[in-house]
Amino acid sequence: MPEMIQMASGDYSYVFSDPSLPLVVDIGSGNGLFLFQMAKKVKDSNFLGLEMNKKLVSRCRNGVLLSKLKNLHFISTNATSSFGPIVSSYPGKLVLATIQCPNPDFNKGIYRWKMVQRTLVEAIIDLLAIKGKVFLQSDVEAVTIEMREQFITYGKGKVVIDVEDGEEWMEENPFGVRTDWELHTIARGNPMYRTMLRKIG
16 A cells, blocks of 8 residues: 555656656566566666566566666556556656456456456546557457457547558567467467557547
């Protein structure tokens, strides 16, 4: 809770050496592999992982300390309810939000990830900079379709699909950095279903 208050109060100098840099938020950051590689690769941005699993977040934070990265941080939280308070006070611009390989709920008629709800979508779109992007991917096609539809439905007319004309899915990972599950899926010879959304206004 103290950290939540600190983030909501805008004291990002507590975790980032330069809190004016563009911000990338990975929702459901898991073991943090994606963000660790991104933070090393892209020095002129800050990276924030939001993850419900406290043990994973603790390991990630220890990794940040060992790596001495000053542009990476992790918070244990439920992004559905906390994304707005955490990100709204960030001094720089939110330029990218990612939701990757969420766990589908196979008990529902359509595989839905409980976290991708209207409140989260609206918070992301409200805070995303103009021309900012949302990257969605899963190895389950129905999951990516459902996430994409949630953003189109609740995006207040401010988002468009940013994929090559005539293509439903992005063939390659646009960052050159893959999550653990993405690597596992590709190693088995299975496809990933990726899409990018862009804020237009």
